[in-house]
Amino acid sequence: MIDVNGLRVIRAIGDEGGFTAAAERLGYSQPAVSQLVRRLERRLGTALVEKSGRSVRLTEAGRVLARHAVTVLGAIDAAHEEVAAIAGLRAGRVRVMAFPSSSATVVPLALASLRAAHPGLTVSFTEAEPPESLAAVRAGDCDVAVAFTYPGTPEERADLSGLSRVPLLDDEVQVALPSAHPLADHVAVALGDLAGETWIAGCPQCRGHLLELARRADFDPRIDYATDDYVAVLGLVAAGLGVALVPGLVLRSAHHHDVVTRPLKPASRREVFAVTTPDLLRVPAVAATLSALRQAAAS
Amino acid sequence: MIDVNGLRVIRAIGDEGGFTAAAERLGYSQPAVSQLVRRLERRLGTALVEKSGRSVRLTEAGRVLARHAVTVLGAIDAAHEEVAAIAGLRAGRVRVMAFPSSSATVVPLALASLRAAHPGLTVSFTEAEPPESLAAVRAGDCDVAVAFTYPGTPEERADLSGLSRVPLLDDEVQVALPSAHPLADHVAVALGDLAGETWIAGCPQCRGHLLELARRADFDPRIDYATDDYVAVLGLVAAGLGVALVPGLVLRSAHHHDVVTRPLKPASRREVFAVTTPDLLRVPAVAATLSALRQAAAS
DNA sequence: GGTTCGTCATAACAGCTCGTTATGATTGAG
DNA sequence: CTCAATCATAACGAGCTGTTATGACGAACC
Secondary structure (H helix, E strand, C coil): CCCHHHHHHHHHHHHHCCHHHHHHHHCCCHHHHHHHHHHHHHHHCCCCEEEECCEEEECHHHHHHHHHHHHHHHHHHHHHHHHHHHHCCCCCEEEEEECHHHHCCHHHHHHHHHHHHCCCCEEEEEECCHHHHHHHHHHCCCCEEEEEECCCCCCCCCCCCCCEEEEEEEEEEEEEEECCCHHHHCCCEEHHHHCCCEEEECCHHHHHHHHHHHHHCCCCCEEEEECCCHHHHHHHHHCCCCEEEEEHHHHCCCCCCCEEEEEEECCCEEEEEEEECCCHHHCHHHHHHHHHHHHHHHC | CCCHHHHHHHHHHHHHCCHHHHHHHHCCCHHHHHHHHHHHHHHHCCCCEEEECCEEEECHHHHHHHHHHHHHHHHHHHHHHHHHHHHCCCCCEEEEEECHHHHCCHHHHHHHHHHHHCCCCEEEEEECCHHHHHHHHHHCCCCEEEEEECCCCCCCCCCCCCCEEEEEEEEEEEEEEECCCHHHHCCCEEHHHHCCCEEEECCHHHHHHHHHHHHHCCCCCEEEEECCCHHHHHHHHHCCCCEEEEEHHHHCCCCCCCEEEEEEECCCEEEEEEEECHHHHCCHHHHHHHHHHHHHHHC
8 A cells, every 4th residue: 555665755745845846856757757656545544735826735634644654665665775785795604514524624714715705604513423514404404515425325416316416526446554554655545445344434335335335346345444534544554453435535635654545446426516496596695605615616 | 576466375375274274265266275375386386385285384484474464464454444433534634724804703613513514523713814824734734724816916826836725705895984974875985085094914825916906996095903813803994093905804793883894796705615736625624624614604 | 908928727648657468487286 | 105284386366566647736937
């Protein structure tokens, strides 16, 4: 019934004291103002303006409208400003979840550059393994999840239906050997050559991948040590307690003097990507986060 | 940019948690809501809603909008209510000006019935002679003026251009004579028969009318007494100090035992009417006042 | 007091917004 | 796996909302 333009015009008329002046202030033509007032009057069933010769005054109803117009237009301007701040990345919030080895490398880089570029953004971060982080995205508790899959495994595309996937990097799986290991000076290592070794398994998903690769190489790895912490894995390897498959990403932040890492032969990769919902893709803060992640992954 | 319907819809979505429910609450079809949200998102350049499977949540920008929507819609509802009160005569203000003899009769009747019918109206009243009251209407200091003219006088339509005139009554001019006067038992009195009398003149305009009538009757009245107060005029007449022309309206409220009043022959009338501006005609309170005046004048 | 300027009203018209109905796609549940 | 519910899309029409062009009217100024 009452529309924003009507309020704007009534207020302008009250301020300027004339249709023409009000029209100029609003960037309208004079007849536009005239008709708008007439429409509003018809809708409200009462006169809003009163012409006394040259100038124009508001009637009581008109003044009522003008008074409320201040509130309404103020609130709308404020809303507009706040939304524009979000759209312009001067405000906003992103909740990111990432799995541990990315949390140590790509994600901090990305979040740092994000914060540098858009200081107004509030970025929160939680570490979580892929199944959990994806569930959080679905539940709306998380905006961007950084996850990974091993191509070829059954759960490769597990539960990505309805979500948007942004590829970040291909993470080559390495074999971690004690530096004294006979194969340590090879350029690349075939998994079959390690069939007799004692194995150290990392995260559950990577353990699954190890089993899958071993199955293809036709052996059954003897896994004596299991830990989620790749620093620990490297420590165990360095101590000569076994060998391990380690995602290349881990090695960006974790090294060990007594451990050498060699690519697998044939190469095996895990895919690291970011996940969000299609809707959130259009949220500027989310889009900026994804962009920062992609850039950080590329470097 | 942001329109009221958009805010209404966003708020409904936030409250109901779904497009369909929001559409039902607003009396819209579901696609209407869908498109409205899309439009608003396009205009604002950011997503406002976020679908997680079946239900729908607001994004941060959406929540910003919903929060301000409370303010905006509240103010608009309030404005609507206040304007409706004015339009429905539950509120409003009328400023009335009237000349003295009407102030004593028609106008009190009219204002009383107006107040009875619409207690919410604020009616203010000021006594003023026609030239002054008309100027006040033009200046916007008065909404309704009750005035009169003597038909035929040069200033008959004086300064009514651009104003709206509502006829109230035809007020017959009477001759006031001492009861002992030789013509007191006549049914009507010709002005020429009073050519030799001493005259008492009322208000300036009526004095002008007396002079005009006398000119037509071909004599020059000897005016020895002049007063604006018709009670005084009647007192002077009763004391036998002279005769006077008295508007019939005056006699509705003022009588004197020793004064008889007789119609003029030929009859002479003054027209009593209400005046306002064309714009104010559409102000409900003004229209109601005019209507009350017309009714009061008819009785 | 006539003339001229400024202001508002009106008419005709074009574009687009804003609804509708009908239908499709996707998700969650039994 | 099927079904029900929800949102998205398409097509379309009414009506609003501006525009320009022109008229009417009042005010100010020679």
